[in-house]
Amino acid sequence: MNDTRPRVTVLAGFSAAATDAVARSLLLTDPSLILVAHDLAGVRDGVVRRTVRTAGEVLEEGRTDLVHGCVSCTLREDVLPTLVRLSRAHPASDLVLALPPAIEPEAVAAACAVGSVDGVAVTDAVRFDSYVAVVEAAGVVDDLCSTDSLRDRGLHAAGNDERAVADVVVRQIEFADTVVVWSSPGADAFERHRLAALLHRLAPWAAHVHVGDSPKVDCTGLAGRLLRTGRHDPGVPGMMGRALEGYPIGIHDRHGEHGVNxxxxxxxxxxxxxxxxxxxxxxTAEALRGRGQLWIATQPGTAIAxxxxxxxxxxxNLGHWLAALPRERWDEASDMRRLAADAAWDPYYGDRGTVLSFVGFGLDVDAMTATLGRCLLTDAEIADGAESWGALPDPFADFFPLDDGADQPASAERAVS
Structure with a gap:
């Protein structure tokens, strides 16, 4: 089939300068390519500024006054309408959407998947070709290790935005179909290799591109690796839902390379x-990044992120384990969730299970594994039976409320017949 919708390549990066450098490099390769960029400096006051340009001219400079100053309002009231409007005005031009540092690409993907403009679904107007994380080599490791919040950097998108810098940076990397490292001539070779090792372990499912080691950038080569790749699959869930649907959440590489494992x-x-x-x-002190799902004995109905x-x-709260729901409710889960549950179904635990991924510098894998193992129920506690687990002391009580009473262990019935 001939899909004529304009393609959208989304650039996300915590370094605005590096993201802008990649965006401008792409514009140089195609005079019809359109760049959409937003300035969120005034978002907490309800103002978003937008620039739309090609390599040769500025097409728009606009301002949107938001009902509420926040990221979700920015997406709903400006970003989505702009993409749909440009797809109509320039149907033969592909688009590059360069996100401000505080916006996470998964939020964009979620809004676009369900969003509509004037009754037209966003995904009927444009197709999202790929999500690209742009990483500035000089500062990304410091940001990943930082304890700063966005508020500390003056980048919080709303008064109640308490996100941490490290959280935003790592989510941008993990959601990417392609990770671009923007480096500089003369960068230390060991640091370059260490960063590459780290990024490959944070996003092993992504394509990885390194640019900027020489004074000149091969813009055509870069565009060939970022534009019209078709890498994005909207059916793949975000990071926190990957394990539930059977997708990998990391790799096991105890020895690693360049100090990263x-x-x-x-x-x-x-x-x-x-x-x-x-x-x-x-x-949490041992690992640079941890992610995945788990369950605790006192709350057997809840999958915990x-x-x-x-x-x-x-x-x-990731919702119910299928084993905690009556069979007639299993259709509420996605096809992939039910297939993954079926493939790994346990006669006693059903689809309940822990899958955790950790990435760090010189992780002591044996010590981490032993620590986690000591936190599990012992053989004697398992033998006491699920009915006794509710009496265990639970510092997490009431942290993960479910919307109904279906939180008792169900019989082990397969999720897909």
């Missing part, structure tokens, strides 16, 4: 809530 931890038995809580500081970076930890 990674590990995977898997278990079908649940965590003891108190022992897990007591180990959190050690686990783990996301750690910059020394901080976010635990979130």
């Amino acid at each position: 990674a590990m995977l931890f898997r278990s079908r038995r649940p965590f003891h809530p108190q022992r897990l809580h007591d180990a959190l500081d050690d686990l 783990w996301e750690s970076s910059g020394g901080g930890l976010l635990l979130g």
Whole structure:
């Protein structure tokens, strides 16, 4: 089939200068290519400024006054309408959407997947070709290790935006179909190789591109690796939903290279809530990045997301395990979720299970594995039966409320017949 929708390449990066450099390099290769960029300096006051340009001219300079100053309002009230409008006005031109540092690409993808403008679905007007993370070599490791918040840097997108710098940077990298490292001539060779090793372990599913080591940039070669690649698959879930749907969340590479290594931890038995809580500081201090899913014995109905970076930890509610739901509700889950559950179904635990990925500098894989293993229920605790687990001390009580009472272990029935 001949798909005539304009393609959109989304550039996300915490370094505005590096993102702009990549965007302008792409414009030089195609006079019809259109760049859309936003200035969020006034977003907390409800003002967003927009520039639309080609390599040769500025097509628009506009301002949008938001009902509420926040990222979601920016996407809904300006970004999506701009993409649809440009697709109509310039149907033969592809688009590059350069995101400001505070916007995470997964939020853009989610808004575009369900968004509409004047009754027209955004995805009927444009097709999202790929999401590209632009990383500035000189500062990204410091940002990934930083304990700063966006507010500390003056980049928070709303009064209640408490996101950490490390969280935003790593989410931009992990969601990418392509990761571009923007370097500079004379960069230290070891640091360059160490960064490449780190990025490959943070986003092993992405294509990786390195530019900027010489004074001249091969713009045509760069465009060939970033534009019209068709790498983005809208069916692949975001980072926190990947394990539930059977997608990889990392690699196990205990030895690593250039001082960077990674590990995977898997278990079908649940965590003891108190022992897990007591180990959190050690686990988050050891790894640069942790991600995945887990379950704890006192809350057998809830799949819990783990996301750690910059020394901080976010635990979130991923919804019900299928084993905790009546069979007639399993159709609420995606096809991939049910297929993944079926492939790994356990007669006792159902689809419940822990899958955690950790990436760091010189991780002690044996020590990390032992620490996590000690947090699991022991053989004796398992033998006491699921009915006894609810009496265990639980510092996470009421952290992950479910929307109904279907939180008791269900019989082990396969998720897909």
